[in-house]
Amino acid sequence: MVSSGGLPVEDAFVELVRPKPHAVEAALPGFRSGLDYSSSDPVATDAAGAFRLPVEFPRIPWHLRVWRPGYAEAVIGPVEPGTTGLVIELSRGRRIAGRATLPGAEAGRAAKVILYRSPLDPEQPDVPDGRVFVAATDVNGAFDLDGVSPGAWLAHVRPQGPPSRHVGWPPDQRRPQPLPFVVDVPAQGRFAGAVTEIAGEPCILRGQLGSDESTPLGLAELLLVGDRALQVDSCTIDERGIFELAVREPGRYRLVLHRGPHRDYRSVFHDLVELSEGENAWTRWLSVADWPREGLRFDESDPSSPEVQWRSR
Numbered sequence: 001m002v003s004s005g006g007l008p009v010e011d012a013f014v015e016l017v018r019p020k021p022h023a024v025e026a027a028l029p030g031f032r033s034g035l036d037y038s039s040s041d042p043v044a045t046d047a048a049g050a051f052r053l054p055v056e057f058p059r060i061p062w063h064l065r066v067w068r069p070g071y072a073e074a075v076i077g078p079v080e081p082g083t084t085g086l087v088i089e090l091s092r093g094r095r096i097a098g099r100a101t102l103p104g105a106e107a108g109r110a111a112k113v114i115l116y117r118s119p120l121d122p123e124q125p126d127v128p129d130g131r132v133f134v135a136a137t138d139v140n141g142a143f144d145l146d147g148v149s150p151g152a153w154l155a156h157v158r159p160q161g162p163p164s165r166h167v168g169w170p171p172d173q174r175r176p177q178p179l180p181f182v183v184d185v186p187a188q189g190r191f192a193g194a195v196t197e198i199a200g201e202p203c204i205l206r207g208q209l210g211s212d213e214s215t216p217l218g219l220a221e222l223l224l225v226g227d228r229a230l231q232v233d234s235c236t237i238d239e240r241g242i243f244e245l246a247v248r249e250p251g252r253y254r255l256v257l258h259r260g261p262h263r264d265y266r267s268v269f270h271d272l273v274e275l276s277e278g279e280n281a282w283t284r285w286l287s288v289a290d291w292p293r294e295g296l297r298f299d300e301s302d303p304s305s306p307e308v309q310w311r312s313r
Contacts, residue, residue, distance in 0.1 A: 001049040002066055004090045008049030012068040012090065013130070015042035016053065017075065019063065034118040035065065035075070055081040066090060067130030072149040093147035094185050100157045101141040110160040111137045115145060115153045115183065117230055136160065150187040152228045154180040179248050180232060182224065203247045203275040207282035209257055210241035217267065220245060223254040225272065250276050258295075268295035 002012045016038035038056070045051045055062065063077025064086075072093040079086070100113045115133040135143040156178060179202065209217065219236060220243035223229040237243045237257065247253065257269040273282060284298060 017065045070147040099141045201277045271298035
């Protein structure tokens with residue numbers, strides 16, 4: 001059953017999920033970027049908070065995700081098929097409020113704030129289900145969201161209706177999405193802030209990981225450092241090993257370079273990077289003989305080690 005404060009919770013959504021490892025877990029066990037969701041439809045609890053959930057593939061180590069509007073989501077597991085008598089306690093989610101105004105020519109137009117953790121589905125980007133929260137602003141740009149789980153979230157601010165141009169900073173036609181804001185929801189109290197307050201320039205990381213031959217990698221990502229490795233930006237890596245990433249806020253991020261989401265993750269390279277406003281450079285060169293099959297953590301590597309040969313162009 002699902003309860004809160006000892007009382008049953010009716011109409012809570014219960015579904016099967018699996019913790020989804022990110023490529024960064026190759027060297028950082030425990031980091032989770034999100035959840036993989038079962039193809040089975042979720043079920044709703046009855047008036048007594050009870051539920052019964054069919055399991056199509058019983059050998060998979062499933063977890064349970066429970067959510068209801070106004071409550072923070074709960075994820076427990078692994079749960080063995082056939083388990084009975086589970087009691088899942090939901091806590092009230094946090095309420096956040098702030099101002100979201102559109103920049104430039106969009107200023108003064110009604111907007112909506114989209115809060116998310118997993119990459120947005122372009123076909124259905126703003127359907128509230130506890131994974132995505134959506135709030136419309138009033139005429140002054142104020143918004144209010146309730147039932148948000150504590151911790152880091154990403155946020156987009158978009159105009160209501162079809163956008164007349166890309167809304168984001170910096171506006172860049174090469175980017176399918178504007179740069180997200182990072183919103184840290186505290187475990188206690190009410191969060192209030194202006195998610196579109198921007199000072200200074202964006203932080204741009206121009207990097208290259210190369211060798212004497214072409215670089216056998218495909219994607220570069222910037223992840224938040226902390227309990228949730230949320231992806232703030234990503235891009236492809238060209239045949240020379242060159243990539244460009246950007247974030248709104250200065251600070252420390254984890255850079256991850258790998259072959260792609262559907263390829264072998266053994267060659268994963270990552271580093272902790274400290275980004276400041278403006279352009280930031282990151283360059284690493286390895287000889288072909290020393291290109292490590294299992295990847296490399298540059299933040300823990302000694303440049304004088306014979307295992308890694310640093311080369312300048």
